[in-house]
Amino acid sequence: MLVLGIETSCDETSAAVVSDRKFLSNIIASQDEVHRKFGGVVPELAGRKHIEVISGVVRSALAQAGIGVDQVEGIAVTKGPGLVVCLLVGMGFAKSVGWSRKIPLVGVNHLEGHLLAAFLGNPKPEFPFLGLIASGGHTILCLAQDWGQYRILGQTLDDAAGEALDKAAKVLGLGYPGGREIDRISKQGNPKAIEFPIAFTKHRELDYSFSGLKTALLRYVREHPESKNDLPDLAASYQEAVVEALVQKAAQAINKFRIKRLVLSGGVASNTRLRQAFEKVAQAKGLSLFIPSVRLCTDNAAMIALVGEERLKRGFRDDLSLDARAVLPLESWQ
Ligand code: KG4
Numbered sequence: 001m002l003v004l005g006i007e008t009s010c011d012e013t014s015a016a017v018v019s020d021r022k023f024l025s026n027i028i029a030s031q032d033e034v035h036r037k038f039g040g041v042v043p044e045l046a047g048r049k050h051i052e053v054i055s056g057v058v059r060s061a062l063a064q065a066g067i068g069v070d071q072v073e074g075i076a077v078t079k080g081p082g083l084v085v086c087l088l089v090g091m092g093f094a095k096s097v098g099w100s101r102k103i104p105l106v107g108v109n110h111l112e113g114h115l116l117a118a119f120l121g122n123p124k125p126e127f128p129f130l131g132l133i134a135s136g137g138h139t140i141l142c143l144a145q146d147w148g149q150y151r152i153l154g155q156t157l158d159d160a161a162g163e164a165l166d167k168a169a170k171v172l173g174l175g176y177p178g179g180r181e182i183d184r185i186s187k188q189g190n191p192k193a194i195e196f197p198i199a200f201t202k203h204r205e206l207d208y209s210f211s212g213l214k215t216a217l218l219r220y221v222r223e224h225p226e227s228k229n230d231l232p233d234l235a236a237s238y239q240e241a242v243v244e245a246l247v248q249k250a251a252q253a254i255n256k257f258r259i260k261r262l263v264l265s266g267g268v269a270s271n272t273r274l275r276q277a278f279e280k281v282a283q284a285k286g287l288s289l290f291i292p293s294v295r296l297c298t299d300n301a302a303m304i305a306l307v308g309e310e311r312l313k314r315g316f317r318d319d320l321s322l323d324a325r326a327v328l329p330l331e332s333w334q
């Protein structure tokens with residue numbers, strides 16, 4: 001089934017064509033240049049930029065897949081969670097193409113897109129697996145039992161892992177986007193130089209908490225102003241605390257649920273140190289590990305089209321009343 005996917009939940013305008021769980025194209029237009037001088041995504045500007053480029057991005061996705069719009073058999077669009085002014089652009093576009101060409105439309109949960117993006121890689125995972133979604137807005141540990149069958153085991157109680165990295169990059173005066181800069185500069189630093197606290201939530205053992213870590217960094221920099229002269233060590237040590245928290249909780253879940261397969265996804269899954277740490281855990285515990293390529297970890301429409309194809313095949317459809325949702329939990333299909 002040829003499915004066109006559209007993703008505009010934050011600051012990437014993306015369109016892709018997927019067929020039988022393989023992507024034929026995956027165009028991503030980044031808005032980093034628009035938001036760099038503000039040090040973060042400005043929703044109003046992001047929405048305007050999506051409007052400006054979406055038509056060209058969709059056209060490129062179709063062209064690269066070598067198909068015309070008349071061959072598209074389904075349209076999948078991100079319905080949330082995300083910035084509503086941004087989501088509405090993708091949705092409006094998807095609805096108008098779907099309505100005018102009489103192509104079935106389906107809304108897709110962005111988090112599900114991240115979780116299942118590994119099915120676009122090679123080799124592909126099998127269900128059940130333990131999934132860790134680590135992005136700019138979410139940190140979720142879950143058991144994926146089948147397509148549309150998820151059990152959430154833990155999530156962050158405050159900041160997301162990506163948010164913790166982005167905020168630290170700002171404190172340290174690193175470039176934008178922050179997580180990627182921390183990854184880059186940490187390669188020259190010693191991750192054991194400074195011991196930052198790894199947050200363990202007391203009562204809910206598989207939940208995460210990252211806000212204390214950010215406070216610890218602020219305190220450390222205030223008490224040791226000279227440490228800013230060695231940004232690689234500072235960044236690497238901070239990154240290590242984030243990575244350790246993510247890895248240790250996942251390891252706990254692996255032991256508890258006797259998992260055989262592990263899937264890491266979301267923008268933070270592009271982090272070099274995190275990928276290495278998960279490879280180590282997988283090796284030590286004899287698990288199969290699946291981490292999508294960097295382009296499929298960060299926001300992209302191929303993951304949306306993938307989930308859309310599965311939903312469309314099972315008869316899920318949305319009409320023009322489909323609405324954008326700022327908050328949308330990862331939920332099983334009804
Ligand atoms: O999944 P994503 O593209 O968008 C959301 O759904 O949030 O994730 C974006 C997050 C940002 O916090 C960004 O700093 C982080 O992923 N990120 C990274 C890296 N690349 C992106 N964090 C650490 N290392 C990276 N290489």
Ligand code: ZN
Pocket residue numbers: 110114135136266267298299
């Ligand atoms: Zn995302």
